[in-house]
Amino acid sequence: MRWCLALLVCCFLAAVNALSSSGSRLLAVLEDTEQKSVYSTLWADLEARGYDVSIESPKSEQLSLFKHGERAYDHLLILPPKSKGLGPSLTPKHILDFMNKDGNILLALSGKSPTSSAVSSLLLELDIHLANDRSAVVVDHFNYDTLSAAEKHDVLVLQRPGPLRPDVKAFFDGEGVLALPRVAPQTLGSDSTLLAPVLKAPATAYSYNPKEEMPAADDILATGSQLNIVSAMQARNSARFTVLGSVEALEDKWFSASVKTPSGEKTTTVNREFAKQLTGWAFKETGVLKVNKVEHHLATEGAELNPSIYRIKNETVYNIEVSEYVFDKWVPFEVPGEDELQLEFTMLSPFHRLNLEPTSRTETGTVFSTKFITPDQHGIFSFRVNYKRPFFTNIEEKHEVTVRHFAHDEYPRSWAISGGWVWIAGLWSVIGGFLAFVVVWLYSAPVADKVKKTQ
Amino acid sequence: MHLWQATVPFCLLAAAALPGAAASAWGFTDATVAVQHKGAGVNGGFKEQLTASKPLSKPVSIIDADTLRVTLTAQEGSSPKRPHQAFLLLKDAHTGLDISYPFTVKENGKSRVELTKKDLPIQFLSLPEPVDARVVIGGLGTSDAYDSSVFQLSIDRNPELAVPTVETDRYGKKPEIHHIFKNSPSNPPIVITLAFVAMVGAAIPVLAGLWLLLGANVSHLPTAFKSAPLPHAVFLGSLVAFEGIFFLYYTSWNLFQILPAVAIVGAVAFISGSRALGEVQGRRLAGLR
Numbered sequence: 061m062r063w064c065l066a067l068l069v070c071c072f073l074a075a076v077n078a079l080s081s082s083g084s085r086l087l088a089v090l091e092d093t094e095q096k097s098v099y100s101t102l103w104a105d106l107e108a109r110g111y112d113v114s115i116e117s118p119k120s121e122q123l124s125l126f127k128h129g130e131r132a133y134d135h136l137l138i139l140p141p142k143s144k145g146l147g148p149s150l151t152p153k154h155i156l157d158f159m160n161k162d163g164n165i166l167l168a169l170s171g172k173s174p175t176s177s178a179v180s181s182l183l184l185e186l187d188i189h190l191a192n193d194r195s196a197v198v199v200d201h202f203n204y205d206t207l208s209a210a211e212k213h214d215v216l217v218l219q220r221p222g223p224l225r226p227d228v229k230a231f232f233d234g235e236g237v238l239a240l241p242r243v244a245p246q247t248l249g250s251d252s253t254l255l256a257p258v259l260k261a262p263a264t265a266y267s268y269n270p271k272e273e274m275p276a277a278d279d280i281l282a283t284g285s286q287l288n289i290v291s292a293m294q295a296r297n298s299a300r301f302t303v304l305g306s307v308e309a310l311e312d313k314w315f316s317a318s319v320k321t322p323s324g325e326k327t328t329t330v331n332r333e334f335a336k337q338l339t340g341w342a343f344k345e346t347g348v349l350k351v352n353k354v355e356h357h358l359a360t361e362g363a364e365l366n367p368s369i370y371r372i373k374n375e376t377v378y379n380i381e382v383s384e385y386v387f388d389k390w391v392p393f394e395v396p397g398e399d400e401l402q403l404e405f406t407m408l409s410p411f412h413r414l415n416l417e418p419t420s421r422t423e424t425g426t427v428f429s430t431k432f433i434t435p436d437q438h439g440i441f442s443f444r445v446n447y448k449r450p451f452f453t454n455i456e457e458k459h460e461v462t463v464r465h466f467a468h469d470e471y472p473r474s475w476a477i478s479g480g481w482v483w484i485a486g487l488w489s490v491i492g493g494f495l496a497f498v499v500v501w502l503y504s505a506p507v508a509d510k511v512k513k514t515q
Numbered sequence: 516m517h518l519w520q521a522t523v524p525f526c527l528l529a530a531a532a533l534p535g536a537a538a539s540a541w542g543f544t545d546a547t548v549a550v551q552h553k554g555a556g557v558n559g560g561f562k563e564q565l566t567a568s569k570p571l572s573k574p575v576s577i578i579d580a581d582t583l584r585v586t587l588t589a590q591e592g593s594s595p596k597r598p599h600q601a602f603l604l605l606k607d608a609h610t611g612l613d614i615s616y617p618f619t620v621k622e623n624g625k626s627r628v629e630l631t632k633k634d635l636p637i638q639f640l641s642l643p644e645p646v647d648a649r650v651v652i653g654g655l656g657t658s659d660a661y662d663s664s665v666f667q668l669s670i671d672r673n674p675e676l677a678v679p680t681v682e683t684d685r686y687g688k689k690p691e692i693h694h695i696f697k698n699s700p701s702n703p704p705i706v707i708t709l710a711f712v713a714m715v716g717a718a719i720p721v722l723a724g725l726w727l728l729l730g731a732n733v734s735h736l737p738t739a740f741k742s743a744p745l746p747h748a749v750f751l752g753s754l755v756a757f758e759g760i761f762f763l764y765y766t767s768w769n770l771f772q773i774l775p776a777v778a779i780v781g782a783v784a785f786i787s788g789s790r791a792l793g794e795v796q797g798r799r800l801a802g803l804r
Contacts, residue, residue: 201600201653201660211656227687253686263606263613264651264662274599275617283602283615322659373696400688413692435694448686479702485715491758492719498754500731502747502795503739506804507730 079110081348081385082162083134086111087125089150091141093117099139101312102335109336109345109387111135118147125149125158135343136163138179140170140307145178152182159299166342168307171197171214171242171270186293187249188303191281193269198243198287198305200265205239205319207326214270215241216289216306217321220334221259227399228450231346232258232290232337236330239319243305245287256450258290258302258338290338298453302342310335340387347451348385349393352425354457355379356443359431369462370441371470374434378403378443380416380457381425392426394418396449401428404444407463411435416445438465539592540659541652542567543626546587548666553580565665567650574645574667583630583668587618589652595624599654603628605639605668607646612638615651635670641678645669735803739794746790753784 086106090096096103096115106113114133116123118141126132136158138146145151159165167182169175174195183190190196199213209215217237223230238259245267248255263284268275293301308314315332340346357363359375370376382401384393395401395418404410412435416428434441441463447455474480546565563571565587577583589598602615614636618626632640639646645667653660672678702708739747757780764773798804 199600199655201651202662213653213655225687250683253684263604263615264600264602264653264660266600266602266615266617268599274597280615280617283617284604284613285611286614398688402688402691404692405694410692411694413689415688415691433694433696436696450686477702478705478708481708482711482715485712489715489719491761493722495754495758496719496723499733499751500726502791503733503736504731505734 079388080134080343080345082164082344084110084112085133086113086135086137086343087133088113088115088137088139089118089123089141089146090115090139091118091143095139098311098313101315101332102310102339105332105336106339109340111343118145118150123147123149125154125163126161131158131161131163134163136165137339138165138167140168140173140179141176142173144176146176150178152178152185155182156185159295159301160297162297162299164300164302164343166302166304166339168304168310169244169246170307171195171244171305172308175244183246183303186301187252187255188291188293189247189249190244191267191269195269195271196245196267196281197270198245198261198265198267198289200262202264202323203262203321206322207318207320208239209241212270214243215239215319216243216261216265217319217324217329218259218262218289220330223396224256224450226397228256229347229396229452231341231451232334234330234333234337236333237319237321237327238331238334239309239314239317239329240289240306241308241314243289245282245289245305246291246303247282247286248288248291252293253448254295255291255293257288258292259288260285261287261289292341292451294451294453296454298348300342300344302338304338341451344385344453345387346385348453349447349455350383350385350390351445351455351457352381352383353379353427354381354443354445354459356459356461366459367461369464370434371464371466372434372436372438375431376434377429377431378416379419379427379429380445381422381427382455383425390424392421392424394426395428399449401445401447403430404446405432405434405441406444407437407439407441410444411437411441434463438463539657541589541591541598541654541661543587543589543650543652543661544595546585546650546665548575549584549586550575550577551582551584553582563666565650567661567663567665570664571666574669575648576645576669576671577630577632578671579673580631584627585618585630585648585650586625586627587650589618589620589624589626591654591658596654597622597624598652600651600660601626602651603630604649604651604662605635605646606649607639607642607644609644610638610642612636612642612646614639632670637679637681639670640672641680642670735798738798738803739791742797743790743794746787746794749783749787750791753780753787756780757784 093115103113124132125136155165167179175190180190180194197214198216200216201213203217204213205215205217217239219237220232220234222233245261248257261284265287266280266283267287289305291303295301309331314329317329318326319329320326355365356376356378357365357367359377382393383390400415403414403416405412412432414430414432416430418426419429420427440460442458442460445455445457475484548563548565550561552560561575565571575583585603588595589601590596597620601618601620603618604613604615606613616628616630618628620626647664648666648668649662649664651662760773760776760780
């Protein structure tokens, strides 16, 4: 009995130790399972962070992303296959279905061998494009590792990326350099708001097919920062799809390799740290937002909380508490640099769009609030917080309220309106005149000379 | 002469930067930049020699349908050779935009690139400052690659034409909106209101004066109160009470509060009024009215 309880507690602790905010079942798809020792540090790091890693070959018979119509895994890590596709259980449709059911995917590519057509068509669905012949490699004659790629210049040595824009949080920054051997570059479609580059190639980089001796000028697909080494796509359901151009960067060999650029010193790579940042983001250990509480009320003392009805021109207070998940715990969310968390008060279109200011913080959340006057238009309004930003999961809060007109006894009284005084004076002078008339009519004696005349 | 000028400083620079490295480095010679105006002859337009060591002092400008042409001979060390990478790289320091145009390179290293405004991405067309035009030449192996600014490219535009802009939808904060309220109802100036109130108020004295002029009086009051004191007092009192009830209705009472009061006062007024008016009739019959 006692050991049973101990086991239960152990299980509970294991569950608590599972770090990702969205489950710990991770499927790694590796064509040649013999190869798994090449990535042993990666597996060990993932397991230490609480993942339940199962490594399967795409050819495996019993491999399936779904069981009884539900996801069988929470996350999927696909290492590049050498063969043409990923097998019947990992078709692009299955993988997209997996994303539609909130599964996260990290897809690694390699410039060593041509990318399989199944992977290429999967990426096309997401508006991520590979080179036409699917076998391009990025080279840069200025930022390569002189120790391991002195001849071919295809091991890029790059700084970790800073923030994408001043108003976007940097999830992948830090000191140190990354070694990225044989990168298969991606270009991103410009129309999608869901795509974001994580790591771009330097301006002097370009891609070419290593099978051809010289790149022809017409064959160059994109150059410089148009080439992405790591790119990310976050779907509307916040499921994440990350593409890493160089699978070799995850190998044990490169986790702590010594590299040297043509103009730099010999340094050790920080690939291991970057792999933690990248897998952490891809599998929702970072950049996950949660709304704990939404409160709105009149700006008066002791007002009712979250009423369903307001009047026009009411002064109203709105509070929202937001938490961010960072690796293993919820912490108070801080809005990045130049960004703002915004509240919209909408009826079809926003009547107010206001920046929410942080007012207080609890142990796990920051309370953002604002105060405003409801518009002079009655109808069905809603408080909306629609916070969609690159690398953060989406927040979409919508709370509907009625905004009514003034009730008959809420208008100012007539004597308070100075323009009405003339009419009020007229009314009371008529009343006074009437009373005077009654008195005169009742008690007036006929005028004396008139009486004389009649006599 | 030109070749000598171009390569010596660069080699010195490379040698100083990387002591002990492989001596050879990529570079170029015989470089020119030319701008061909549309419709001008073969030799029309601007043409200038480029050196590998120093950028041109003045920016090169292209406008409308001009063609920018850069030609050069790439070389490794001092022998012409076809490089793996030969790009004209346009880079904007402020926005961080960059784009490369590959040279068409022959086997003997002779390279040439042509560029018109049509080839430029739309984002480059609205930049206020000239962009940095760099030549990037590099190859596989141990030779050092070359990347240096050779001239400034000013992308001018006809001021009469609209600036092309590109609208890309990205997630980010949006401009704030503050609802604009309708104007609250306003009152006329208080002086005018008070003047009209005074005019209305003056109606009562004017009326009283007119009545007095026509001989109105209350001489029968003692007679009336002597013959029927109670009905007269109660009748007048009930009329005043009516107005009092209406005043309360105006300020605070509701309909259900005034209805019983009106019923009571109305009954009193009816009974006392018929007595009081009977007394008035008596005075008329007596010939006093």
